[in-house]
Each structure stands twice: as structure tokens, then as C-alpha cells.
Amino acid sequence: xxxxxxxxxxxxxxxxxxxxxxxxxxxxxxxxxxxxxxxxxxxxxxxxxxxxxxxxxxxxxxxxxxxxxxxxxxxxxxxxxxxxxxxxxxxxxxxxxxxxxxxxxxxxxxxxxxxxxxxxxxxxxxxxxxxxxxxxxxxxxxxxxxxxxxxxxxxxxxxxxxxxxxxxxxxxxxxxxxxxxxxxxxxxxxxxxxxxxxxxxxxxxxxxxxxxxxxxxxxxxxxxxxxxxxxxxxxxxxxxxxxxxxxxxxxxxxxxxxxxxxxxxxxxxxxxxxxxxxxxxxxxxxxxxxxxxxxxxxxxxxxxxxxxxxxxxx
Numbered sequence: 001x002x003x004x005x006x007x008x009x010x011x012x013x014x015x016x017x018x019x020x021x022x023x024x025x026x027x028x029x030x031x032x033x034x035x036x037x038x039x040x041x042x043x044x045x046x047x048x049x050x051x052x053x054x055x056x057x058x059x060x061x062x063x064x065x066x067x068x069x070x071x072x073x074x075x076x077x078x079x080x081x082x083x084x085x086x087x088x089x090x091x092x093x094x095x096x097x098x099x100x101x102x103x104x105x106x107x108x109x110x111x112x113x114x115x116x117x118x119x120x121x122x123x124x125x126x127x128x129x130x131x132x133x134x135x136x137x138x139x140x141x142x143x144x145x146x147x148x149x150x151x152x153x154x155x156x157x158x159x160x161x162x163x164x165x166x167x168x169x170x171x172x173x174x175x176x177x178x179x180x181x182x183x184x185x186x187x188x189x190x191x192x193x194x195x196x197x198x199x200x201x202x203x204x205x206x207x208x209x210x211x212x213x214x215x216x217x218x219x220x221x222x223x224x225x226x227x228x229x230x231x232x233x234x235x236x237x238x239x240x241x242x243x244x245x246x247x248x249x250x251x252x253x254x255x256x257x258x259x260x261x262x263x264x265x266x267x268x269x270x271x272x273x274x275x276x277x278x279x280x281x282x283x284x285x286x287x288x289x290x291x292x293x294x295x296x297x298x299x300x301x302x303x304x305x306x307x308x309x310x311x312x313x314x
Contacts, residue, residue, distance in 0.1 A: 115220025
């Protein structure tokens with residue numbers, strides 16, 4: 001009788017424990033309401049990212065599966081493949097096991113997932129110097145720093161560490177989704193994954209006692225251009241560099257081969273674009289702060305694109 005009472009108490013205790021794991025983008029929980037809540041957060045962000053279907057048009061309950069792992073002393077567990085909730089462009093990355101080339105890094109993914117960059121490639125982010133592309137974007141009209149209390153789904157997580165000469169080194173970046181989860185590219189290597197990760201696990205991994213975390217809310221470059229840019233010439237320049245970036249991105253991530261001759265053509269096109277901005281636009285024309293920003297953004301993108309072409313040549 002005593003054994004039965006102890007066993008019953010043991011089962012009741014473990015049935016009331018909240019169980020939560022995340023592995024290979026699959027969230028497992030014994031609380032279906034928690035799964036539904038996390039799914040709704042991703043769907044709401046996906047809708048903003050690229051016009052993903054409205055949350056109400058997606059039956060979240062149909063996406064939640066029973067794990068078939070039954071233990072009498074534990075509550076039933078359910079799983080949800082989070083990758084299926086993301087916009088198509090990011091879902092494809094989450095399902096991909098590796099990249100074709102080195103180069104695309106966590107900083108690039110944060111900017112890509114924020115609608116700032118159109119492609120996946122190398123982004124310089126060593127320090128918060130003016131030459132760093134990542135720093136340029138974070139301090140641009142597109143982004144504003146927000147407090148942890150005001151962070152929202154889709155904000156950029158930035159992990160930094162003080163270094164010499166009063167500079168800050170960028171250590172890692174990801175996209176905040178909720179207090180439970182984030183999405184990231186793990187490193188620059190071809191074997192590095194795009195993945196959903198528990199937020200606490202991500203922050204604990206990079207915490208060495210000296211580092212700190214910032215959150216930045218950013219608007220897309222497309223929304224900025226539609227609101228502030230009136231020059232057709234600048235819009236054409238943006239389209240030119242976007243086309244180059246997408247071509248380089250397709251080679252880097254998906255292995256759509258670019259010939260040696262084409263790589264040289266792309267390098268020359270970027271050099272010509274750089275010279276055109278410096279020697280023609282800035283030297284002879286006056287622009288307001290918004291148009292100046294667009295021209296400077298192109299200049300800051302060029303080194304990363306050239307670096308990615310070099311990766312493709314190795």
C-alpha cells in the first residue's frame with residue numbers, strides 16, 4: 001500500500017513538471033498551449049517579413065504532433081517542427097544541412113532576416129568601427145536600439161565585448177523570436193547550420209562575464225526606399241547591387257556555379273559602381289541625408305561582396 005502511494009505521488013509530481021526541449025528545429029513540450037503560443041509568434045513575424053499567410057489561415061493544431069513517447073509517470077509530449085512556420089526563404093535555410101561556400105555568417109543572417117540585405121554572403125563585423133558593415137547598418141536610419149524589456153519578435157540580438165582602444169567587438173548576432181527561442185546562423189563555415197535555438201542556451205554560450213547583449217529593431221531597406229527615396233538613379237544603383245548580391249548568394253549557399261570569367265565581371269562591376277558613387281554622385285551632386293545614406297550603404301556592401309567572390313574562387 002505504501003509503495004502504491006509513493007508511486008502515485010511520484011507520477012503526479014512529474015506530470016506537473018513543464019517539459020521543454022528543442023532539437024533540429026523541432027520543439028517538444030508537454031504543454032500544447034506553449035507550442036501554440038510559440039507557433040503564433042513565428043507566424044506573426046513571418047507575416048511581417050514577406051507577406052506570409054495570416055496566422056488565422058494556418059491551423060496550428062494540425063501542425064502539432066504527438067511524440068508517441070509514453071511513460072506512465074510523465075505527461076504526454078507533443079512536437080512542433082518550427083521550420084515549417086517560417087517564411088519560405090528562411091524555411092529553406094533551416095532545412096539545409098550545409099552551405100556551398102564559406103562566407104555567409106551570423107551577422108549576415110541577422111541583416112537578411114531583417115529585410116536589410118537581399119542575399120546571403122560575408123558581412124564584416126569585427127568591431128564597432130565606421131568601416132564595419134554590420135556596425136554601419138546598426139547605426140543607420142533603419143535600426144534603433146531597444147531595451148530588453150521592449151524587445152519584440154524579429155529584433156536583432158547583438159552580443160558584444162569590449163576590446164582595445166575603447167572599441168567593441170561583435171561576437172555574435174541572431175534574431176530574437178520570443179523569451180524562449182531565437183534563430184541564427186551558427187558560424188561562417190560551410191558546415192554551420194541555420195537553426196532555431198533556445199534563447200537561454202544561446203546567451204549562456206556566449207556569456208564570459210565581460211560580454212553584454214543589445215537588441216536592435218530594424219525596418220527593411222525596401223520600406224525605407226519606398227518612404228524616402230525619390231531618385232530613380234539611386235533606385236537603379238540599388239537594383240544593380242541587389243542583382244549582384246543575389247547572384248553571389250545563390251552560388252554561396254546553393255552552389256549555382258559562377259564561372260571564373262563571370263566572377264571577374266562581377267568584381268569589375270562592383271569597382272565601377274564604387275567609382276561612380278565616389279567620383280560622380282558625391283563629387284558633383286548634392287543629396288539629402290536619406291539619399292546620402294543609400295549611397296553610403298552601397299559603398300559599405302561592396303567589400304563584403306568582393307570578399308564573398310574571393311571565397312568562391314578558393
